[in-house]
Amino acid sequence: MSFLYLDHNTSELLDRLLQGYDKRLRPGFGGLPTRVKTDIMVRSMGPISEKKMAYSMDCYFRQYWTDQRLSFNASVEPIAQVTLNVKMLNRIWFPDTVFLNGGHSYVHMITSPNKFVRLSANGSVYLSQRLTIKATCPMHLEKFPMDSQKCPLFVASFAYGSSDVFYEWRYGDLKAVSIAGGMTMSQFDLINIEAGHFIEIFKGVPHSIVSVNFHLRRHTGYFLIQVYLPCCLLVVLSWVSFWINREAASDRIALGTTTVLTMTFLALDSRDDLPRVSYSTALDVYVAMCFLFVFASIVQFAGIELQNSYQQNQHIRRTSSIVKHGFCPVCVQCLGKFLKCLMNTRNNKFKRHVRNALGLNSVSKIDKVSRILFPVAFTTLNIVYWVSYLTH
Template sequence: MESLLTISILILKVAASSAWNYGGGMNMTTLLDSLLDDYDRRLRPGFGGPPLVVKTDILVRSMGPMSEKDMIYSMDCYFRQFWQDARLAFNATMQGISELSLSSRMLERIWYPDTFFLNGGRSYLHSITSPNKFFRLQSDGNIYFSQRLTIKAHCRMDLESFPMDTQKCPLRVGSFGYSHDDVIYIWRYGNKEAISIYPDVTMSQFDIIGLPANNASKYLKGAVHSILTVFFHMRRHTGYFLIQVYVPCCLLVVLSWVSFWINREATSDRIALGTTTILTMTFLALENRDDLPHVAYYTALDIYVVMCFLFVMASIVQFAAVHYFTKYSTDDREMMSDDSEGELEESYLTTSTTAGGGIFTEGGCNRCLQCLTKWGKCILDKRNRKFNKHVRNALGLNSVSKIDKVSRFLFPAAFIAINIFYWVTYLPS
C-alpha cells in the first residue's frame, strides 16, 4: 500500500513538472504583456522624481583610420548603457529566472535613453546579418543595452609638431533632449576604466598611450546637460615619414654637394645637377602637403622640407659665386695678358721679318728658332684663354676654387648642426 502511494506521488510530480515546462513560454509571454499593459514609453523612469542615472562603458574593437585632412577619427566599438526602470520589475522566482535576454524589438515598446555623440560624424549601427543590438532585462527592472557601432568623431588636431606630434581626440556622450535635471550620465566602472580596448588592437599611424575620462555638465540648447568625455591620447609613428620624406630630402641635399667636386668650368653639368635637385625637392614638398589640411601655420615637416630646399638652392648660388669670381679674377686678366702678348709676338715677328728680309736670310734661322720657342711657351701657358680646357684638364693644369674647398666642409657641418637642433627640438621626450 505504501509503495503504491509513493509511485502515485512521483507520477503526479512528473506530470506537474511537464505541464509547468510546457506552459513556461506562455507564462513568460503573459508576464511581459502584463508589464507593458499600463506602460507609457513617452515618460522616463521615475518621471517627476530625481534624475535617472544612466551608466555607460565602451569596449573598443578597432581604431582608425585617422584623417588629418578632415580631422576625423573612427573606431569600431560596443557601446553599452545600463539604467533601471522600476515599471519593468517582475517576479519569476517560481521558474528560477532572474534575468531575461530579449529581442532588440522590445526597445520599440519601452523608454530608453536618447544618447548621442556630441562630436560625432557619420556613425552607423552594424546591421549584418541583423541589427547588432543586445537587450537584457533583470527582475529588479535593471536594463542592460549594448550595440555595436562604428563611430566617426571630429578631432581638432594641433599639427605644429607633425609628424612628431601627439593628439588628444575626445569622444563626448550625452542626452540629446534631456537636461541634467532628468538624466545624468556616469561611467559604469569609474573614470579610470571608462574605456576598455581589445589587446590586439593596433593602429598603423598611432600608438594609444592614455585614455583619460571625466564626467561634467555643459550648457547646451538652453539647459545644463550631463556630458561624458573620454580622450584618446595617441602618439604618431614617424617611421613612414622618415622613409618617404626625411631620408629622400637628406639624400637630395647630399647629392647637391657633389657639384663642389665638379670642375668649375663644367658649367652645364653643375647647373643641370642643381636644377634636378631643386625640381625633385619641389615635387616632394607638394606631394607631402596634399595629405594635410590647409592650416594657417607651418608644421615641423614643412620646416624640414624648406630647410633642405634652401640648402639645395644654396649650392646653386655657391656655384654662381664660384663662376663669377673665377671669371673676374683670372679670365679677364688672362684675356688682357694674352692680347698684349699676342700683340708683342706679332710685332716681333713682323720686325724680324722686315728687318732680316726673311727668315731664311742670314741670321733668319736664329730668329725663327726664337719665334718657335716663344710660340711653344705661349701654347703651354695655362693662362691662355684660348687653350682647350679639356687638354688642361688632362694635364692637371686647372686650379680648384677656394670657395669650393671651403664649401666641401662648411655645407655638411652646417647641415649636421641644423639637423641636431631640429631633432632635439621636435622629438618627443
C-alpha cells in the first residue's frame, strides 16, 4: 500500500508542477542567463580518420541546469528526487545543445533511448545521454606517422546567445572529461585533455561555448612493419646487382626493374588512407629517398654499360692499329682465339689475371665503389632522417 501511495503522490506532484508550465520559455526568462553545466565521460574513441580528418567517440554526455518552475518542497513531499521517463523531456524545457564541429552524431536507441532524466526538489534537472559523437579534427600531417594531433570538441546552444544560456563545465576545466578505465585505441595514445570555455560571436550574437581538446600521439609500429622495413629491404635488394657480373645485363635489368616497380606500388599504397594534401609527409620523404636509391642502382648499371662500350671501342682501335702497321690479319685472328682459349680455362685465378691484363675484368670499378658508397650514403641519410623527425 505504501508503494501505491508514493506512486500516486508522485504523479500528483508532477501534474501540479506542469500546470501552467510553458516549455517554450527558458528558466528565468527575462532575467539572468540559465547556467547549463556539462561533463563528459568517454567510453571509447575511434576510429580516427586522416582521410576525412574526423574522429568519433562513444560517451555519456551530461547536462545539469536549474528550473525553479519545477521545484517543490521536499519536507512536505514524500520524495526529494524523481527519476523521470525520457518522454518527460517533451513536456519541459531543456537546452538545445549542439556540437559545433560535429558530424553525423546520434543517440543510442537499443533497447530503448539511452537517456536518463532526474528532477530534484530545488528544481535542478539532470540529463544524461549516451551518444556516439563524430566530429571534425583538423590535422597537420607533415610529421606523419610520427605526429601528434589535437582533436577539438565545441559545445554550445544552437539558438540561445550567452545572455540567455551560459555553458560551463560542471566540475571545472580540469575535471571536465573523464575516461573509462581500460580504454585503449589502436592507432593513438591519449596523452592529455584540455578543457575551457569562451564567448564567440555568431551572426552578431555572442554565444557561450565550452571546449575540450584531445591530445593524441600516433603509434608508429604499424608503419615501421608495413612501410619502412619493406622499403629498406628493397633498397638492400637493389644492391645485389653490384655483385652480379656486368656481362649479365638481363639479370641486372630484371632485378632493377622489379625493385623500382615494387617501390612504386609501396609509394602509392602508403597514401591510400591520407587526404590529398599539398605538402609531403615524413613517410613520403622516406619512400622518395628509398625510391631514388633503387632508381640510382639502375642508373649505375647504365654507367657501367657506357664504360664497357668505351673499352670495346678502344680494343677495336688497338686491333685496327695492329693490322694497319703490317701485322698479318690471320695472326691477329689466331691470337684472338688463343686469348679466348685462355679465358675459358677452369683455373679462375689464372683467368682473372688474364682478364685483368687485357682490361676485361667482369667486375667494374664502378661496382666496387658502389658496394661501399651506396650503403654508407643510405645509412647516413637514415640517421639524418630519424634524428630530424624524432627530435623536433
